[in-house]
Amino acid sequence: MTEASPLRALNRDVSLGLADDAVRGISPLALAIHRFLLWLRSPRPYLMIVGFTLFIGFWYLAVEVWKLPRFSEMPGPTEVVREWFSRNPTYGLSVFTPEYYLHIWVSTRRVAIAFFLATAIGVPLGLFLGWSERFKQYVFPVFELLRPVPPLAWVPLAIVMFKGSETPIIFLTFLASFYATALNTMLGVESIDVSYTRAASCLGATRWQVFRHVIVPGAMPFIFTGLQISVGVAWFSLVAGEMVSGQYGLGYVINTSYTMVRYPTIVIGMITLGIVGYVTSAAVRFVGDHLMQWRTRELALGGDR
Amino acid sequence: MSAQPATARSYSAVPAQPLRKGGVRIADVVKVYGTSEAGILAVDHCTFDVPPGEITVVVGPSGCGKTTLLNAIAGFHSISSGNIYLDDELLCGPRKLKAQPGPDRIVVFQNGALFPWKTNIENVTFGPIMQGLLSRAEAYEKARDMMADAGLRGIEHNYPGEMSSGVRRRVEIVRALMNDPKILLLDEPYRALDSLTKSVMHEALLEVFYKNRVTIFFITHDLEEAIFLGHRVVIMTTRPCRPKKILDIDIPHPRDYSVLTTKRFREFMDETAAAVHEEALKAFAAGEKER
Numbered sequence: 001m002t003e004a005s006p007l008r009a010l011n012r013d014v015s016l017g018l019a020d021d022a023v024r025g026i027s028p029l030a031l032a033i034h035r036f037l038l039w040l041r042s043p044r045p046y047l048m049i050v051g052f053t054l055f056i057g058f059w060y061l062a063v064e065v066w067k068l069p070r071f072s073e074m075p076g077p078t079e080v081v082r083e084w085f086s087r088n089p090t091y092g093l094s095v096f097t098p099e100y101y102l103h104i105w106v107s108t109r110r111v112a113i114a115f116f117l118a119t120a121i122g123v124p125l126g127l128f129l130g131w132s133e134r135f136k137q138y139v140f141p142v143f144e145l146l147r148p149v150p151p152l153a154w155v156p157l158a159i160v161m162f163k164g165s166e167t168p169i170i171f172l173t174f175l176a177s178f179y180a181t182a183l184n185t186m187l188g189v190e191s192i193d194v195s196y197t198r199a200a201s202c203l204g205a206t207r208w209q210v211f212r213h214v215i216v217p218g219a220m221p222f223i224f225t226g227l228q229i230s231v232g233v234a235w236f237s238l239v240a241g242e243m244v245s246g247q248y249g250l251g252y253v254i255n256t257s258y259t260m261v262r263y264p265t266i267v268i269g270m271i272t273l274g275i276v277g278y279v280t281s282a283a284v285r286f287v288g289d290h291l292m293q294w295r296t297r298e299l300a301l302g303g304d305r
Numbered sequence: 306m307s308a309q310p311a312t313a314r315s316y317s318a319v320p321a322q323p324l325r326k327g328g329v330r331i332a333d334v335v336k337v338y339g340t341s342e343a344g345i346l347a348v349d350h351c352t353f354d355v356p357p358g359e360i361t362v363v364v365g366p367s368g369c370g371k372t373t374l375l376n377a378i379a380g381f382h383s384i385s386s387g388n389i390y391l392d393d394e395l396l397c398g399p400r401k402l403k404a405q406p407g408p409d410r411i412v413v414f415q416n417g418a419l420f421p422w423k424t425n426i427e428n429v430t431f432g433p434i435m436q437g438l439l440s441r442a443e444a445y446e447k448a449r450d451m452m453a454d455a456g457l458r459g460i461e462h463n464y465p466g467e468m469s470s471g472v473r474r475r476v477e478i479v480r481a482l483m484n485d486p487k488i489l490l491l492d493e494p495y496r497a498l499d500s501l502t503k504s505v506m507h508e509a510l511l512e513v514f515y516k517n518r519v520t521i522f523f524i525t526h527d528l529e530e531a532i533f534l535g536h537r538v539v540i541m542t543t544r545p546c547r548p549k550k551i552l553d554i555d556i557p558h559p560r561d562y563s564v565l566t567t568k569r570f571r572e573f574m575d576e577t578a579a580a581v582h583e584e585a586l587k588a589f590a591a592g593e594k595e596r
Binding site: 193195196198199200201202203204206209213214217218220292293294295297 | 381407415417421423424432435464480
């Protein structure tokens with residue numbers, strides 16, 4: 001009918017321009033390597049090194065060279081590093097003592113349990129809060145009233161409610177994570193363009209299918225933002241919990257080192273917290289990138305959306 | 306195709322012949338947003354036909370209520386009174402103010418609504434798989450054929466976000482056609498595109514139409530687009546929306562872009578431009594009053 005139309009030629013061209021094999025065969029690992037190489041070639045790693053050098057240099061000068069008044073009691077970086085990597089640490093904790101790893105393991109385990117509980121409860125709750133107006137009207141006011149209560153305020157009740165020292169700490173760690181996850185998930189559902197749900201119902205999807213194929217994946221970017229915040233605040237409230245009760249864990253290390261005047265060990269505990277916290281956060285981001293390849297590709301390869 | 310004389314007809318003239326596949330009859334439809342006392346009248350006793358197997362383009366100023374009409378046909382919104390029929394079957398009326406959305410009337414959205422988390426082929430196969438009409442393998446085979454037919458070979462496993470917006474619209478139209486709809490409802494689908502892409506998209510849409518003969522209900526505020534595409538052009542008044550002028554465009558199909566420079570096309574433009582401009586001015590004045 002329209003064989004003469006110039007459109008035919010145009011139609012064929014579309015496939016050529018866009019079906020690039022390099023684009024299609026991209027894996028998360030390849031992307032990670034690609035990003036790392038880009039990062040190495042950018043000025044960022046070198047600026048980062050400069051930043052660290054300045055920070056540690058100031059610490060060194062302030063404590064060990066200038067001996068500034070506020071810093072007189074503080075351990076200097078050489079002292080901390082010597083203690084941290086000592087085979088025979090003065091205060092009993094270094095990378096060569098098994099207790100060091102026991103503390104890391106106990107804290108990580110608590111965070112992991114709390115984080116998974118918070119995710120398992122927070123994500124479904126957030127999805128339903130965003131999906132059902134009625135459900136939100138019942139639950140959200142209570143949620144918003146409890147949310148500003150800081151985890152530390154829950155300490156007495158947590159100890160009364162749960163036996164032992166392990167469960168109260170996990171409960172406290174769980175709380176802040178749970179709020180972050182549930183709230184972000186809800187916002188994620190609410191951020192979904194109504195066109196998507198309408199399109200799905202046009203195409204004959206049932207309400208449940210809309211939930212499964214539109215609401216859940218549509219909220220995914222927000223959910224993972226929430227989970228990254230959630231991991232962060234989990235470490236936050238974990239340390240608070242461990243300082244109050246418990247026998248192991250990095251928060252416990254910091255607190256007991258303070259009372260027993262083992263100052264270098266305090267700093268070892270703090271640096272370790274920073275590193276472990278960063279690693280867990282990166283792991284969540286990695287899982288997110290893996291599950292949301294559509295988004296990773298869109299951002300990496302620049303669709304014009 | 307009937308080449309009717311290009312006379313403006315009164316909107317109340319309802320043709321007597323029975324409707325065929327994909328014909329929509331909008332009969333005395335009223336839509337009031339909010340309460341009946343303090344509401345906004347969006348659609349005011351609107352009556353016209355969308356003939357089956359043809360392209361009907363509704364033109365009106367932005368915010369005039371034409372999308373309200375489309376949403377009522379699609380089943381996203383209720384109407385306040387009147388009736389809408391699809392092939393003589395009641396979609397919505399006084400007893401059932403909101404139609405049930407379904408795969409016989411598929412909307413192509415203004416900003417596009419391909420699911421960005423699904424690949425192009427997962428998007429295209431979404432309808433039949435959700436409805437359980439085809440197995441995954443069957444749906445994929447059909448989708449591959451249809452996409453190849455539309456010049457979209459080789460992008461099956463890309464995500465929509467990796468495509469240009471023109472390609473995304475075409476994938477979206479294939480997704481709609483997979484369901485063998487009676488009518489396609491296009492809500493200013495090319496609004497966000499640049500004019501070069503737009504002209505390619507117009508011809509692509511016409512090609513799809515010539516191949517499938519699916520009824521098309523197309524909303525736009527672009528008069529040139531309307532006359533180029535439509536068998537019938539319905540010019541709407543500004544809010545509340547009501548047909549001001551209905552034209553049957555007798556430029557023969559198949560059309561391509563050479564039509565734009567013909568004398569007949571210019572005559573249609575001249576005939577309608579005044580009417581559209583008048584409504585645009587009214588809409589502008591109304592906007593100023595609201596501020």
